[in-house]
Amino acid sequence: MKLSILDLAPVAPGSTVSESFKASVRLAQLAESVNYERIWYAEHHNMSTIASSATAVLIGHIAGQTERIRLGSGGVMLPNHSPLVIAEQFGTLAELYGNRIDLGLGRAPGTDPVTLRALRRDPSAAESFPHDVLELQAYLAGESRIKGVEAIPGSGTRVPLYILGSSLFGAKLAAQLGLPYSFASHFAPAALHQAIAVYREEFTASEQLAEPYVIAGVGVLAAENNTRAHELMDQAKRQRVASFLGRGRDQEFTEAEIDMLMSTPQAEQILDMMRYTALGGPEQVADYLEHFAQNTEADELITVHYPLEESDRLTSVKLTAQACALTSVS
Template identity: 75%
Template structure:
């Protein structure tokens, strides 16, 4: 009887990071979510992940990361070395000066551990956008706002007589986030790292990365193009358990999106029917790029995905709903990709 070949060990050739949406799990509180985010970052630090980012979203009952800089500060106080940042701050919701002061403060407290990723979407719906006092046309000035923010952090303000204090001279590294060719072109023009949101907007991934790499111009921050691609992960001890977690995550996602729009909670029978609709199919396509299975399955998927996306780094979004399953997914992925260093 022939022995089965041993599983191929995948050594990650790209950096792995984590996007933490500070999810509010079923039957838990926002306070629980923040405690979970601390435990996740501590585990990521122990197991070799490059960074953890937090995304600015508003008026979403299942996401608690709206005050992004405050959450970064809270987690930074409970970790020692891992990089922490925004993935991202929705810059048109804020003045560049205020963001420079917030992230300059973080940099002065925590040193060279802070990243500033920026996007131009509102991170919410149109009604909440108005509550934010945001002009719907604010995104049109996103390129100018990025340059203004960059200048504040460099201590070379574009506005005479105005400096970011704290902020000036901290040179917090900037990242452009996007899900279209616009962000790719802007990041390339400014010579900044580019992070594509393929974990929820997969359609333009390959064209955006191609555009960014072809048009990239070196800058004081970055000599060569640098691509971060988002990817979902559900790792478990068995393929069956991973797929069970996937089904639960999919149902929760559809219920959160469509239930919020309908202002109701679905019964299980109603959700069974909703899951068969075109609207649900569209929502689930956001998870097109998701690694599912054992740690080994996930590691092999991530290796292939990074090559296909021409990514220098992957920012993983671990989809399991419950903290125990999510942390297990983080740990299994690190072990399988051999991120964990000896000792």
């Protein structure tokens, strides 16, 4: 089973962005030592608990402090940027760090409508996503679609592209372009099986990829025992509900207010995002991930580890690797 990690550079309660980045370095170094396949960082904006907005910058920082593990975006929200700029950014990373860099692409804004305007993004920009992917791919291949314009750096690096999605649109596009497909089942579980089926049925081979390749997102919380795992999961759920429902508030929710929120329909909808989660001790987590991989026929799982505190998150990462036989680390 190939296992990877999606790191949002979470900012824990009472912590800082700077501390979050240091934690991401330690996470990547641990993941490399226990043989995870890759780590991706997601572009989000205006979210106080997520620090991975400047994705390419963070990838470069992590790459400079690791040696082997693949690093990439999961993903860059391409309509927020010009394809040329992204080709230059990831071309720079490829020239610096060689064949360790991935470029996952999404078409969502990664934020709310107000922040969308602050990004200077046209709300209709998502409609040009397929064209922008092709333009970006051409820059990286050294076959620019715009006469006289080359990505420098970037041209000829052929950084591998991945299409990210949470609906059938991304599945169909990835199949049409012959690119790997990563489904965001860790926060948008509804269309998981249908999207993967459509992708596999409609896949057309390309220069980058001869056969379909599916990466499925899945939540993970592994702890020393089942009781501790459920305690940490309760904390993670409360933090997620408070984060989603508290956007725009001047003050944080009190614990009593969160207690009330947890029983609302809004909270139920938010928590359904975590429908696919491996939870428990190492053996339970390994069994869940194996079943999930078989059920989805995914070629790789990208794990999102839910513990709020860094020490618990690192424990989850290490126990999962050991239980899934990625490594023999004691």
